[in-house]
Structure formats: structure tokens, C-alpha cells
Amino acid sequence: MQLHINTYGTYVHVRDQMFEVRRKLESGEIDKKPYSPQKVTHIIMATGTMLSTDAIKLAMQNNVDIVFVEQDGEPLGRVWHSKLGSTTKIRKAQLEASLSAVGVRWVKSWLLTKMDNQLQFIKDLKKHRPQHADFLNDKLTRMEALCVSVHTLEASRVTEIADTLRGLEGTAGRLYFETLSYVLPKEYQFSGRSNRPARDAFNAFLNYAYGILYSKTEKSLIIAGIDPYVGFLHRDDYNQLSMVYDFIEPYRIYADEVVFRLFSAKKVNKAHTSPLVNRNGEAGATLNAEGKALLVGAFNEFMDGDPVRHRGRNLKRSQILQSDAHQFANELIQKNERAKE
Known part of the structure; x- marks a missing residue:
């Protein structure tokens, strides 16, 4: 279970060794809900x-992950226990x-795999x-031609x-999102990917x-002993x-599938987003409390719902x-040890 705390003024504290979430209702009454720490996996604080x-x-x-996020869902930081949770051999092998x-x-x-997933999604559509x-x-x-190009690339x-x-991936992504927009109802169609703000x-x-998904991925890597800051493709910026x-x-x-389903089923309306102007004066849209509740519920159901076949x-999907x-992590260590034999 994940607790998504995004209503302004909501307070999470402890009562009787349980998490208690308190928020003020429009009526002025205080709503209190307890949650067992054994059943909570994440606490997401907006x-x-x-x-x-x-x-x-x-x-x-x-071992409950606490993540602080912006109102648009972008992670700001997290609170995590001080133990590495795994051998440093993994981090050394990752760096090598x-x-x-x-x-x-x-x-x-x-x-x-990402591009194949996109292809399969379009085939299903x-x-x-x-x-x-x-x-x-x-x-x-x-x-498919872009996939062949990626597959044939070789380097040390x-x-x-x-x-x-990055160029091949970016071109594939542009074609993919053009396709999703094209098949959506006209009132939901969009012009490419946009972020900070979403247009x-x-x-x-x-x-x-x-x-x-970023938050879930970071937690999975930390638990496995992988350093979330040492990447292979993305730049190691500060x-x-x-x-x-x-x-x-x-x-x-x-994420693509959950969001597309919500829009294609016309479950999203104007009441789920609010206008936004970023620091540069650019106008856009952001999810409000109703929109976040709709998305979080659908996303959690998708991730923790019926199992799927994998390996x-x-x-x-959350277990995948x-x-x-x-x-x-295991393959990094094994590959590293074989290389030294």
C-alpha cells in the first residue's frame, strides 16, 4: 500500500504505533485514518x-520509503534508512x-525493451x-527500423x-507519442511531449x-544495492x-498504459487539472487533488493488480x-568476477 499525501495541510503522525493521516474537511471536522506500518510500502508527501x-x-x-515530491509529481528527495542494504561489490561492479x-x-x-514495448502497444491499439x-x-x-539501428550499434x-x-530513442519516442495522440478522442489530442510545464x-x-515511477525505480535500485547516481547513458551531472x-x-x-486508458475511456475531464504558469512565465497545466486521486488510484491498481507472466x-508489475x-545487480557482480578470472 502507498500513501499519497497531497491535500494541503494534511498531517501524518504516529498514534498507537500506527501511521495516522489527519486532514481537515470542508465541514471543518477532522478526518483521521490509521494505517499499519507493516502494510505501507511508500509515503509520498507533496x-x-x-x-x-x-x-x-x-x-x-x-523499511517504508518516504518521498517528497513537487505538486507535478517530480521527486524532490527521500528519507531512507542509513544501511546500504547490500554489498559494495555491486557498486564497484556498476562503476566498472x-x-x-x-x-x-x-x-x-x-x-x-522500451521501444519493443512501444511497438507492442501500438500493435494492440x-x-x-x-x-x-x-x-x-x-x-x-x-x-522497427530504429530498433534495428539500435541493435546493430557496437562500442567499447x-x-x-x-x-x-539518444537520437534514435528520441525519434522513436516522437513517433510513438504522435501515434498515441492520433488515436485519442479529439478533445484529448496533444502536440508532443512537454514537461515543466505540461502544455x-x-x-x-x-x-x-x-x-x-521514478520513485518506485529509485527504491528498487537502492534495495538491490545499485547506486542510483551512477548511470551508463544519462550524464552524471550534479x-x-x-x-x-x-x-x-x-x-x-x-505509466503510458495507465494514462492512455484513462483518456481513451474518457475518465478525465477539465475538473482534474488546473492552469499553471512556471517561473519562466510559460503557461501549462498541472494535476489538482481530484486529478491526482484519479491517477494514483488507477496506477496503484495497475501496478499491484493481477500478476503478469515475467521471466x-x-x-x-511492482514486483517485476x-x-x-x-x-x-547479480549479473553485474557475476560479469565482474568472470572478467577477473
Whole structure:
């Protein structure tokens, strides 16, 4: 269970060794809801909410992740216990892989999986939209060619082909989102990806969903012993979670699918977003409390709902992230040890 605390003035504290969430209703009454720390996995705190130090302590004692996010869902920081949770051998192997062909193999695998997920999603859309077959087939052909280009790239380290990879991935992403927009009802169509601010409701929902997914990905990597800051493809800029941005790529489809379903089913309306002007004076849209409640509920149901088949096992999507993070860590160590023999 995840607690998403995003209503202004909501307070999370401890009562009888339980998390208690308190918020003031429009009637003036105080609503109080208790949650067992054994059942909570994340506490997501948006700006304008409050958290007691006792709640932080209880969370750390029960391995509950606390994440602070902007109103658009972008993570600001997190509270995590001080134990590494795994051997430092993993971090050493991760650093060595970032400077070798091992990193190239992983980056290509993540990007190809992401692009294959996008292709499969479009193919699924085509099954129920025969009137768009020509448009969809054209996009599929062009995206498949980009996958071939990624697959054939070779290098001794990622930096040698990083710009090419980003270009191919970016082109595939543009074609993919053009396709999603094209098949949506006209009132929901959008012009490409936009962030900070989102220029439309679809991007506002997608940005917030990605924010949730960033948090889940970072936690999965930390638990597996992976350093979230040492990436292979994304640049190691100051305070940048480069490995989170690398590792998340195959799982972005989770956010895409949830948001697309909400819009294609016409469950989103104007009451779910509010106008926004960023620091540069650019106008856009952001999710309000109603929009966040709609998205968070749908996203959690999707991630923790019925299991799907993955690597020969039936796993919930939230479990897939953690399982793959552990596999990544284990393969890094094994590859590193074989190289030294």
C-alpha cells in the first residue's frame, strides 16, 4: 500500500504505533485514518503537507520509503534508512560497467525493451482501430527500423555511441507519442511531449505518472544495492539520478498504459487539472487533488493488480521492478568476477 499525501495541510503522525493521516474537511471536522506500518510500502508527501519525526522513525524501522515530491509529481528527495542494504561489490561492479562494453549491452537492452514495448502497444491499439491501419502501419515500420539501428550499434563504452542512441530513442519516442495522440478522442489530442510545464492534460497526467515511477525505480535500485547516481547513458551531472533514468526505460510503458486508458475511456475531464504558469512565465497545466486521486488510484491498481507472466514467473508489475533490479545487480557482480578470472 502507498500513501499519497497531497491535500494541503494534511498531517501524518504516529498514534498507537500506527501511521495516522489527519486532514481537515470542508465541514471543518477532522478526518483521521490509521494505517499499519507493516502494510505501507511508500509515503509520498507533496508540498504543503506535514510529517512528524515520529512518523519518519516508524517508517525507517519498517523499511517504508518516504518521498517528497513537487505538486507535478517530480521527486524532490527521500528519507531512507542509513544501511546500504547490500554489498559494495555491486557498486564497484556498476562503476566498472559504466566504463566498459558491459554498460553498452545493458543500455541497448533497456532501450530496445522500451521501444519493443512501444511497438507492442501500438500493435494492440491497431487491433481495435482498423480505420487507422495505414497510419499505424507507417509508424510501426519506421519504429522497427530504429530498433534495428539500435541493435546493430557496437562500442567499447557507452560514451562512444551515446549521442546516436539518444537520437534514435528520441525519434522513436516522437513517433510513438504522435501515434498515441492520433488515436485519442479529439478533445484529448496533444502536440508532443512537454514537461515543466505540461502544455496539456495528457502530458500533465503522464508527467505525474512518471514521477511516481521514478520513485518506485529509485527504491528498487537502492534495495538491490545499485547506486542510483551512477548511470551508463544519462550524464552524471550534479545531483542527477542517472541510473534511475537509465533503468526506468523498460517500465515507462506502465505509466503510458495507465494514462492512455484513462483518456481513451474518457475518465478525465477539465475538473482534474488546473492552469499553471512556471517561473519562466510559460503557461501549462498541472494535476489538482481530484486529478491526482484519479491517477494514483488507477496506477496503484495497475501496478499491484493481477500478476503478469515475467521471466517464467507470475509477478505483479511492482514486483517485476524489484526482481529485475536484483537480477541486474547479480549479473553485474557475476560479469565482474568472470572478467577477473
